[in-house]
Amino acid sequence: QVQVVESGGGLAQAGGSLTLSCAASGNWFSISKMGWYRQAPGKQRELVATITSGRTTNYADSVKGRFTISRDNAKNTVYLQMNSLKPDDTAVYYCRLTNSLYDVWGQGTQVTVSS
Numbered sequence: 001q002v003q004v005v006e007s008g009g010g011l012a013q014a015g016g017s018l019t020l021s022c023a024a025s026g027n028w029f030s031i032s033k034m035g036w037y038r039q040a041p042g043k044q045r046e047l048v049a050t051i052t053s054g055r056t057t058n059y060a061d062s063v064k065g066r067f068t069i070s071r072d073n074a075k076n077t078v079y080l081q082m083n084s085l086k087p088d089d090t091a092v093y094y095c096r097l098t099n100s101l102y103d104v105w106g107q108g109t110q111v112t113v114s115s
Helices: none
Strands: 002-007 010-013 017-024 033-039 046-051 055-058 067-072 077-082 090-097 103-105 109-114
Touching: 002 090, 017 033, 017 090, 017 109, 033 067, 033 077, 046 067, 046 077, 055 067
Parallel strands: 010 109
Antiparallel strands: 002 017, 017 077, 033 046, 033 090, 046 055, 067 077, 090 103, 090 109
16 A cells, blocks of 8 residues: 655745745655645645656646755655745645546645735
């Protein structure tokens, strides 16, 4: 059974930074595509950033230049470094692991950015 668990959310001021982490269980991490998604109140869940097993990254236009996704295969962990935070970044952030056998979501971590 593969699971992913997010951590690192919290409260930040506008212009500040937070780093989210997502740890995966099992032996599938290194071959999996990892992604961060977010869902704000009353809105649909949206893609924030993804990173493939080959470390190709993709970002939503709204976070380009501010957020950085990275992975550490030795630790089975993916990170989301969030800089220059804005109140519009307030949301529950979810981690997702996908490969040919699994499509697994975490339980989410709340990020709140105050103005």
